[in-house]
Amino acid sequence: xxxxxxxxxxxxxxxxxxxxxxxxxxxxxxxxxxxxxxxxxxxxxxxxxxxxxxxxxxxxxxxxxxxxxxxxxxxxxxxxxxxxxxxxxxxxxxxxxxxxxxxxxxxxxxxxxxxxxxxxxxxxxxxxxxxxxxxxxxxxxxxxxxxxxxxxxxxxxxxxxxxxxxxxxxxxxxxxxxxxxxxxxxxxx
Amino acid sequence: xxxxxxxxxxxxxxxxxxxxxxxxxxxxxxxxxxxxxxxxxxxxxxxxxxxxxxxxxxxxxxxxxxxxxxxxxxxxxxxxxxxxxxxxxxxxxxxxxxxxxxxxxxxxxxxxxxxxxxxxxxxxxxxxxxxxxxxxxxxxxxxxxxxxxxxxxxxxxxxxxxxxxxxxxxxxxxxxxxxxxxxxxxxxx
Amino acid sequence: xxxxxxxxxxxxxxxxxxxxxxxxxxxxxxxxxxxxxxxxxxxxxxxxxxxxxxxxxxxxxxxxxxxxxxxxxxxxxxxxxxxxxxxxxxxxxxxxxxxxxxxxxxxxxxxxxxxxxxxxxxxxxxxxxxxxxxxxxxxxxxxxxxxxxxxxxxxxxxxxxxxxxxxxxxxxxxxxxxxxxxxxxxxxx
Amino acid sequence: xxxxxxxxxxxxxxxxxxxxxxxxxxxxxxxxxxxxxxxxxxxxxxxxxxxxxxxxxxxxxxxxxxxxxxxxxxxxxxxxxxxxxxxxxxxxxxxxxxxxxxxxxxxxxxxxxxxxxxxxxxxxxxxxxxxxxxxxxxxxxxxxxxxxxxxxxxxxxxxxxxxxxxxxxxxxxxxxxxxxxxxxxxxxx
DNA sequence: GATGAATGAGAATTCATTCAT
DNA sequence: GATGAATGAATTCTCATTCAT
Numbered sequence: 001x002x003x004x005x006x007x008x009x010x011x012x013x014x015x016x017x018x019x020x021x022x023x024x025x026x027x028x029x030x031x032x033x034x035x036x037x038x039x040x041x042x043x044x045x046x047x048x049x050x051x052x053x054x055x056x057x058x059x060x061x062x063x064x065x066x067x068x069x070x071x072x073x074x075x076x077x078x079x080x081x082x083x084x085x086x087x088x089x090x091x092x093x094x095x096x097x098x099x100x101x102x103x104x105x106x107x108x109x110x111x112x113x114x115x116x117x118x119x120x121x122x123x124x125x126x127x128x129x130x131x132x133x134x135x136x137x138x139x140x141x142x143x144x145x146x147x148x149x150x151x152x153x154x155x156x157x158x159x160x161x162x163x164x165x166x167x168x169x170x171x172x173x174x175x176x177x178x179x180x181x182x183x184x185x186x187x188x189x
Numbered sequence: 190x191x192x193x194x195x196x197x198x199x200x201x202x203x204x205x206x207x208x209x210x211x212x213x214x215x216x217x218x219x220x221x222x223x224x225x226x227x228x229x230x231x232x233x234x235x236x237x238x239x240x241x242x243x244x245x246x247x248x249x250x251x252x253x254x255x256x257x258x259x260x261x262x263x264x265x266x267x268x269x270x271x272x273x274x275x276x277x278x279x280x281x282x283x284x285x286x287x288x289x290x291x292x293x294x295x296x297x298x299x300x301x302x303x304x305x306x307x308x309x310x311x312x313x314x315x316x317x318x319x320x321x322x323x324x325x326x327x328x329x330x331x332x333x334x335x336x337x338x339x340x341x342x343x344x345x346x347x348x349x350x351x352x353x354x355x356x357x358x359x360x361x362x363x364x365x366x367x368x369x370x371x372x373x374x375x376x377x378x
Numbered sequence: 379x380x381x382x383x384x385x386x387x388x389x390x391x392x393x394x395x396x397x398x399x400x401x402x403x404x405x406x407x408x409x410x411x412x413x414x415x416x417x418x419x420x421x422x423x424x425x426x427x428x429x430x431x432x433x434x435x436x437x438x439x440x441x442x443x444x445x446x447x448x449x450x451x452x453x454x455x456x457x458x459x460x461x462x463x464x465x466x467x468x469x470x471x472x473x474x475x476x477x478x479x480x481x482x483x484x485x486x487x488x489x490x491x492x493x494x495x496x497x498x499x500x501x502x503x504x505x506x507x508x509x510x511x512x513x514x515x516x517x518x519x520x521x522x523x524x525x526x527x528x529x530x531x532x533x534x535x536x537x538x539x540x541x542x543x544x545x546x547x548x549x550x551x552x553x554x555x556x557x558x559x560x561x562x563x564x565x566x567x
Numbered sequence: 568x569x570x571x572x573x574x575x576x577x578x579x580x581x582x583x584x585x586x587x588x589x590x591x592x593x594x595x596x597x598x599x600x601x602x603x604x605x606x607x608x609x610x611x612x613x614x615x616x617x618x619x620x621x622x623x624x625x626x627x628x629x630x631x632x633x634x635x636x637x638x639x640x641x642x643x644x645x646x647x648x649x650x651x652x653x654x655x656x657x658x659x660x661x662x663x664x665x666x667x668x669x670x671x672x673x674x675x676x677x678x679x680x681x682x683x684x685x686x687x688x689x690x691x692x693x694x695x696x697x698x699x700x701x702x703x704x705x706x707x708x709x710x711x712x713x714x715x716x717x718x719x720x721x722x723x724x725x726x727x728x729x730x731x732x733x734x735x736x737x738x739x740x741x742x743x744x745x746x747x748x749x750x751x752x753x754x755x756x
Numbered sequence: 757g758a759t760g761a762a763t764g765a766g767a768a769t770t771c772a773t774t775c776a777t
Numbered sequence: 778g779a780t781g782a783a784t785g786a787a788t789t790c791t792c793a794t795t796c797a798t
Contacts, residue, residue: 002607002609002760002797003759003760003796023301027215027788039762040764041763041789042764042790043763044790045789046760106299107300140370142363144360144363144365145367149353149367149368152353153346153349155349156345156346160338160342164337171332174331174333175338177332177333178332178334179342182342185375185378186376187371194778195778218771218772220770223781228780230772230780231773231779231780232778232781234772234773239773380777380782381777381782381783384782387783401679402679403679404592405593407766408769409766418784418785419786420769420770420784420785421782421783421784423769488592488674520741520748521738522743527731527745533727538716542711542719549711553711555710556709556711556712557720559756560753562753564748564749572757576758596791596793597793598791606758607759607760608761608794609760610758610759610760612793617794618794
């Protein structure tokens with residue numbers, strides 16, 4: 001092979017895309033992404049056939065990174081509360097450390113350019129949560145409180161928490177604690 | 190002025206914009222909005238100076254409509270739980286009845302085309318909640334659980350609930366109940 | 379209607395397209411066509427939805443113009459020879475007077491951007507020839523010499539003739555005569 | 568030079584170019600030609616400095632092949648009619664057997680990328696015809712019927728004939744006969 | 757020599773906005 | 778005021794050509 005596709009370059013394009021999409025939304029010009037990545041405009045298309053593919057790959061990359069971050073060091077043998085807390089802390093931590101990626105993911109999630117397939121793949125990556133959520137909601141006699149619903153609630157409450165932390169970083173601890181309690185009491189009763 | 194600006198036409202444009210933005214995002218062409226509204230392309234610009242103004246006015250209109258819907262019949266003299274429940278039911282009800290407006294509002298909210306000023310105006314419209322939320326969180330000894338935070342949690346949990354209802358309309362009752370319990374227990378302990 | 383689509387402008391774009399396509403082939407940039415027509419780049423697309431549509435309309439326009447030119451003053455009551463000669467003279471005349479249109483039509487004809495439908499429409503416009511050609515070939519005992527074949531031969535010989543005239547305009551008369559004789563003797567024996 | 572340019576590879580590229588140009592016209596991407604030839608994109612440019620050179624070489628190669636095919640077994644000592652017939656049969660035969668090369672040559676001929684020099688070289692290759700054509704037109708008292716004109720007529724009538732054969736291969740015999748008679752009677756009177 | 761990634765100048769098309777009617 | 782044609786900057790994507798490997 002003459003010059004193999006460079007993983008570094010691919011990553012640089014995705015990182016640049018995250019920044020630019022965070023700032024300008026999914027309508028961010030590919031030219032700006034290329035510039036931010038330090039490559040030629042055309043190079044974007046040797047790594048991603050179309051802009052839509054780039055956006056979908058970006059979505060997957062961010063969500064996968066989040067999933068990995070959240071699951072690292074997961075205390076599989078611990079109690080439900082400990083395991084939920086682990087997830088929570090990691091989620092809040094990753095989100096606080098990567099505000100642009102979080103913003104980009106949000107822009108992507110609401111856009112219609114992310115395919116059903118991509119959303120499925122991401123859902124699959126978070127499938128592991130459902131078992132944990134099942135344990136959480138087990139005692140509650142609430143028909144609507146399915147594990148999937150609980151899982152989405154965790155995400156929604158966490159996102160809200162991260163946003164407040166972003167606005168007032170000094171109160172990160174209290175907000176994180178309040179968010180977790182809101183989720184925990186809300187779901188486990 | 191022989192022919193004054195018509196409120197009907199303005200409303201038609203906003204309604205059309207909600208639909209088209211829900212479907213295509215904020216990059217929806219003004220020409221498509223005009224067509225959906227049954228007016229000429231140029232007419233959009235006699236009612237809204239620029240597309241950005243149209244988007245901001247749309248955002249305000251939707252949020253104001255939601256706010257009005259939520260506050261209608263507010264039982265000012267009732268207990269905290271009853272008042273919260275009122276808000277909750279109205280919120281879920283309005284959201285379920287207006288999926289396109291909700292989707293449009295979401296697209297608008299994440300876009301960078303809604304000005305800080307617009308966001309402030311909306312926040313102001315929901316300011317009334319904070320008093321109620323203060324009552325909710327009063328007993329809890331949680332520094333981070335401010336009324337503003339509780340208010341955002343209500344919104345986040347409600348949006349999640351509406352989404353699940355949209356996917357499974359038959360289970361609207363159980364989801365609404367589960368969502369409310371999650372919020373209530375989460376915030377009041 | 380605010381400002382109706384202008385037939386003049388449409389014609390100007392088609393005329394410009396003929397010139398530019400003659401010079402650069404079907405890959406002629408629409409921007410150049412617009413410039414040659416004295417309109418903005420975008421205007422081309424208010425008259426023709428896509429470049430392909432422009433090319434097809436151009437093909438139809440040129441062929442229709444040729445067909446009209448050839449049939450003007452057709453001596454319906456004259457003998458076969460007189461009618462063939464009429465067609466021939468008009469064909470050579472129009473072709474010699476419109477070298478760019480002829481060149482453009484040739485570029486278009488060999489390109490794959492002219493649809494089958496367009497080709498059919500053109501064939502239909504020249505359908506009238508077949509009756510005349512039938513009279514021409516009637517006496518000959520040559521299975522392969524169908525009216526359609528004779529019609530194509532007329533076109534091929536005429537095009538060749540026009541090309542020689544284009545190179546040596548001073549010998550237009552002799553070339554035209556030689557071409558006609560070649561066709562006439564060749565087809566009627 | 569350790570590894571000399573390979574004639575096989577050069578030929579493969581030209582053959583591939585014929586196919587791809589036949590299908591896509593002169594705007595066929597060099598990358599597609601490379602792929603069809605089974606070589607790398609860059610390799611095309613070690614055999615042909617530019618795309619224009621490739622196209623010109625392709626044009627020359629096809630026309631030379633045709634010329635060789637037509638002249639093979641030429642009955643130099645036979646009568647004019649026998650020699651013309653030989654040319655005719657070979658021309659029709661080669662054209663029928665190589666529809667893609669014929670189509671490619673047509674695309675190339677109308678494009679502006681074939682240089683005057685290339686056209687001259689091809690004309691030179693067919694110069695031999697002129698002597699034969701001179702014999703054909705000798706008796707006719709037609710100023711315009713020069714040998715060069717007769718030569719072009721032969722080409723035009725043959726191309727038309729081949730096209731009809733391509734559409735109805737079963738009637739190859741009658742069409743070839745009719746085509747030849749049209750040329751022969753047309754030119755020799 | 758062969759390879760194919762990298763480049764950046766176009767190319768077709770879209771679209772907010774203007775303005776003649 | 779209403780209309781929609783006209784505008785041209787901006788956008789995604791293509792492709793001949795170069796050059797590191």
